[in-house]
Amino acid sequence: MVPAVVQSLATLQRGVDAEVVSVEGGGAIAVRLLEMGFVPGSHVSVVKAAPFGDPLEFCLRGYHVSLRKAEAARVKVTGVKVASP
Amino acid sequence: MTIAIAGNPNVGKTSLFNVLTGSRHSVGNYPGVTVERRFGKLAPRFGGETLVFVDLPGTYSLTVSSEDEAVAFRALTGADDQTLGTVLLVLDASNLARNLYLAFQVLELGVPTVVALNMVDVAERADLAVDSAALAKALGVAVVPTNARTGEGVAALLEALRTASSAPAPQPLQPGADATAWRDSAAMFDNVADAVRGRWLIAAIATGQLELARPSEDERIALADLELDTAMRATSQIVTARYQRVDKILGQLGYAEKIRGTAPAMSASARIDKVLTHRIWGLVAFVGVMSVVFVAIFSWADPVMGLIEFAVGWLGQQVANGLGPGLFTDLLKDGVISGVGNVLVFVPQIALLFLFLGLLEDSGYLARAAFLLDRLMSRLGLHGRAFIPLLSGYACSIPAIMSTRTISNVKDRMVTILMIPYMSCSARLPIYALVIGALFVSTDPWISDGVDRGLILLAMYALSTVSALAMGYLYKRTILVSPTPPLVLELPPYRMPRLGNTLLVVYDKTKAFVRDAGTVILAFTIVLWAVLSFPRDATGAGGEGPTRVADSYGGRAAQLMEPALKPIGQDWRIGVGILASFAAREVMVSSLGLVYGMEADEDDPVELRRALREDVDEATGKKRHTPLSGLALMVFFVYACQCMSTLAVVKRETGGWKWPAFMFFSMTAIAYVAALLVFQIGRLLGYG
Numbered sequence: 050m051v052p053a054v055v056q057s058l059a060t061l062q063r064g065v066d067a068e069v070v071s072v073e074g075g076g077a078i079a080v081r082l083l084e085m086g087f088v089p090g091s092h093v094s095v096v097k098a099a100p101f102g103d104p105l106e107f108c109l110r111g112y113h114v115s116l117r118k119a120e121a122a123r124v125k126v127t128g129v130k131v132a133s134p
Numbered sequence: 135m136t137i138a139i140a141g142n143p144n145v146g147k148t149s150l151f152n153v154l155t156g157s158r159h160s161v162g163n164y165p166g167v168t169v170e171r172r173f174g175k176l177a178p179r180f181g182g183e184t185l186v187f188v189d190l191p192g193t194y195s196l197t198v199s200s201e202d203e204a205v206a207f208r209a210l211t212g213a214d215d216q217t218l219g220t221v222l223l224v225l226d227a228s229n230l231a232r233n234l235y236l237a238f239q240v241l242e243l244g245v246p247t248v249v250a251l252n253m254v255d256v257a258e259r260a261d262l263a264v265d266s267a268a269l270a271k272a273l274g275v276a277v278v279p280t281n282a283r284t285g286e287g288v289a290a291l292l293e294a295l296r297t298a299s300s301a302p303a304p305q306p307l308q309p310g311a312d313a314t315a316w317r318d319s320a321a322m323f324d325n326v327a328d329a330v331r332g333r334w335l336i337a338a339i340a341t342g343q344l345e346l347a348r349p350s351e352d353e354r355i356a357l358a359d360l361e362l363d364t365a366m367r368a369t370s371q372i373v374t375a376r377y378q379r380v381d382k383i384l385g386q387l388g389y390a391e392k393i394r395g396t397a398p399a400m401s402a403s404a405r406i407d408k409v410l411t412h413r414i415w416g417l418v419a420f421v422g423v424m425s426v427v428f429v430a431i432f433s434w435a436d437p438v439m440g441l442i443e444f445a446v447g448w449l450g451q452q453v454a455n456g457l458g459p460g461l462f463t464d465l466l467k468d469g470v471i472s473g474v475g476n477v478l479v480f481v482p483q484i485a486l487l488f489l490f491l492g493l494l495e496d497s498g499y500l501a502r503a504a505f506l507l508d509r510l511m512s513r514l515g516l517h518g519r520a521f522i523p524l525l526s527g528y529a530c531s532i533p534a535i536m537s538t539r540t541i542s543n544v545k546d547r548m549v550t551i552l553m554i555p556y557m558s559c560s561a562r563l564p565i566y567a568l569v570i571g572a573l574f575v576s577t578d579p580w581i582s583d584g585v586d587r588g589l590i591l592l593a594m595y596a597l598s599t600v601s602a603l604a605m606g607y608l609y610k611r612t613i614l615v616s617p618t619p620p621l622v623l624e625l626p627p628y629r630m631p632r633l634g635n636t637l638l639v640v641y642d643k644t645k646a647f648v649r650d651a652g653t654v655i656l657a658f659t660i661v662l663w664a665v666l667s668f669p670r671d672a673t674g675a676g677g678e679g680p681t682r683v684a685d686s687y688g689g690r691a692a693q694l695m696e697p698a699l700k701p702i703g704q705d706w707r708i709g710v711g712i713l714a715s716f717a718a719r720e721v722m723v724s725s726l727g728l729v730y731g732m733e734a735d736e737d738d739p740v741e742l743r744r745a746l747r748e749d750v751d752e753a754t755g756k757k758r759h760t761p762l763s764g765l766a767l768m769v770f771f772v773y774a775c776q777c778m779s780t781l782a783v784v785k786r787e788t789g790g791w792k793w794p795a796f797m798f799f800s801m802t803a804i805a806y807v808a809a810l811l812v813f814q815i816g817r818l819l820g821y822g
Contacts, residue, residue: 066395075366077199077341078620083373084195085622086232090381092395096404100413101509104518104621110231111262111393113400113625115505117512120620 058087058116058124059105063095067126074123086110087124136186137295138209140240141224142233143192144498144626146252148172149282149635150224151189154180154292157634159189161642169205170539180292187222194232194624196239197369198338200542204346207334210243220246220298222291227257227264227279228399228627230389234380235373241273242307242330248294249277250287256627260398264387272383283632306330307375315367322356333372336360340369403627407502416506423499424525427490431529432560435482442482446475464667465660473659476718477652480532480779481644483560487526487533488643492636498628500540508621514603515610515618517541520550524602527557531780532651535787536643545616549609551784552797555775556602558595565715565722565771566594572743573764590765598772647783654782662717662778665691666710666725683728688713702770702809703763715776762821766813773805 061067069091072082086109087093096106096113104117116124141147151159156177161170169191176185190209191202198204212218223240225233240247249270257263270277276294280287306329309316316336323332331353338347339360349357384390392398409415450467457463494500500522508518519540526534534554541547570587610616666688683689684706692699692709699709707729714725723739730745749758775781781794788794 072370075340075362077343078622079366080197080337080341080369080373081195081199081620081622083370084197084235085624086235086377088374088377091377094395097407097411098413099411099505099509100417103509103512104505104623106411106505106625108395108397108400111397111399112229112232113397113404115508115621115623115625117508117621120622 055125055127057122058093058107058126059118059121061093061095061126061128063097065128066092066094067128068092070125070127072124078120079123082116082120082124085114093124093126135184135219136188137220137222138188138190138218139222139224140190140206140210140236141192142194142226142229142236144624145192145224145226145229145233146282147192147224148189149632150222150250150252150280150288151187152635152638153177153282153285153288154187157638159187159638161646169201171205176292180289183296185295193236195236196334197341198334198343198347199341200343201346201544202542204343207347210240210245211331211334212245218245220248220295222248222250222295224250224252227251227254228260228262230262230264230387231380231384231393234383235376237273238307238376238379241275242333244330246298247275248291248298249273249275250280250282250291251277252280252282254279254287255281256399260401262389262392262398264389268387269383272386307333307372307379309371310375313368313371313375315364316371319360319364319368322360323353325356336365337369337372339365399627400625403498403625406628407625410499411502411505416502420503420506423494423503427494428529430490431483431486435486438482439479442475442478446471446478461670465663468667469660469663470656472663472717473656476659476779477648477655479718480530480647483530484533484536484647485640485644487529487537488640489636491522491526491537492639493631493633496629496631496636498626501623501625504621504623505625508623512618512621514606515616516546516549516606517543517619518621518623520546523550524553524557527554527559527602530559530561531555531557531777532647532783533643535780535783536647538787543616543619545614546610546619548788548793549606549614551787551793552609552614553602553606555777555780555797555801556598556605556773558598558772559777561718561777562594562771566591566768568723568726568739568743568746569764569768572746573759573761575747590768594768594772597769601773646786650786651779651782654785655779658778658782659717662688662714666714683710683725698806701813702806703760703766703813705758707758708767712770712774712776716778718777718779760821762813762816765816766809769812770805770809773801773808775801 055070058067069087069089071089072079072087091110093107093109096108098105099115104115105121106113106115107121139147139151151172151174154176155174156179158177159172159174161172172189174187176183176187188209190206193203193206196203196207196210198207210218210221221240223237225237237249251264251266251269254263266277266279276298278287278291278294280291309320319336320329320332323329323335335344335347335349335353335357338344339357339362344357381390397404410419450471453471454463454467457466491500494503503522504518507521511518511521520538523534523537523541526537531554534557535551538547538550538554541550570590574587574590666683666686668687669685684693689706689710692706692713695709696706699705704712707726710729711722711726715722723742726746727739727742730742746759750756751758775798781798784794784797785791
């Protein structure tokens, strides 16, 4: 078991199955992130980055959603385990 | 009884609406906003009841954060003018882990609700099938499995709607022991609002959109002391509590473990995306898709537009022959009938663009296009979704401006609308072609033999593109300042697009254009006709020659304006063309033809090109039109908003004359200054 280190979703490596810890900050975007399912305990992983490196595509709650790095940075996660390739 | 259809985007809500109403519906706007409101009666084949369906905007949540959610929220809480009967909540069976969040928001309201568990076929294929009876038990309302594409389950759904009239008990969500911010905020409402409404108002404060929730005076006073930070923490606790409920149900249904860290409904789409959103192949594919769309628009719309123009011309001629010469005939032929023609001529491009955009949206590809190009658009301060409307501006500003409705932020939508007319639309092409063909001949010393005319044309397109981007950058930072909108974009599974649904959208868009913008365009055409035909020829000969146009109010105005036209290298003849081309840019060719006293073929005006090239000023013996004056004229047309139809559509989309007036005057001013710079600097450098 990898020790749970809190990091930002924007820097999450591919292939890591992470768990949402919190959404930082306030305003409409923070509420939207929560309502799209970035609530504590949800599993999230990185699918890919767009051609110019931003935005990123994530797999969350059985669907795919794209966030810019700026928004993803608000989501704090802990890496749970390295998913089998 | 009114039944409101609510649900997330991409769950087949509109398909279900089309099935239930038999595709017969009317489209309007919600009062004061540009959100479309579609409603229709139950199709006769389902029995002759007076059920009325309202298709609410697709939203992920009812929390008031933009106009879409505000419309759905007000409709479902009865704040709307219409009395609400039952809510038909459409859930995507293959995406329950997120869809159930909205479900709980709706259920908390305590209005009669029936759930359509849609896309059961997709869920089955992804091994995500759920027991609808178990889900119904967990939610406390009827759940009917449906497939909106085949119409499966619709009869059972109607049966459930007919018996669902009694309201279920509201399912209030109680703050847990540790949700102190929520408790504290909710306590502020004790005397003014019930717990459910209070919860929405707290969330609306957290999103900064309290006004959209339309609070009462008492509620405003009660909320005055609520701190933003507390509202945010309370909202976070409320959302988390709802998702805990969702997760509990997903656990009971055996759904939770199937989606942990994976998206079974996306497995096929993820394989397709390996190409379509690949960092190289994705861009190649995008260019390919858009090329096909544009080639199709140009090659399919052109013959139909030609046919419309021919039909209008023929009809005008028939009327003229039938009535004989006279003022009334001219009004009918050159005012009314050409006005109708000026409206109808846009229909092919509008229809085709919305056909392609509709099919691409329905397939799930437009979301990928926004994903691919968001980086470029976010540098301007816009959302990836703004890219397609801008690109569509190369075909025609009219449908491009109409398609900006996908941009939810009002200011960003406005920035995009203001940028679109700078994109060189297809109607500018005949003008570029006329000028380049007339004045840029290889024997001219101004250009060397090797320079291709195509390069000049390309330069005009480059200038227009760079200018559109620059203006967007400028507007976003001056008159329409707002932060770059966040991107929270669902990438839905790819689906086979349905032509039927898309054709309905095409029909709605075309009808709205003809009805709302058509009257303005017709009125403009008649005014313009009057300006160019009055005062009447005193001799009564009714000659069609240059004298008549020169003597018209328009012609006289152009002659009076000549001191202003000279510095940009033009004379009053071109001035008349500029004035007349306000009806439609391509009219420039035929009106210049009138000025030079010839029938100019719009597609290949050989005679007119020669006349322009060889036109000599008697007084000085110099040529009136040079490559430099031609370049100045083209630059003028790159920038000038010489299109009344664009202004009519902007008026329709923004609900007033303020923005169209701004657009017209700012673009004309920029066009004049740019043409002035080109001509004067060119002269200083010794050209012309």
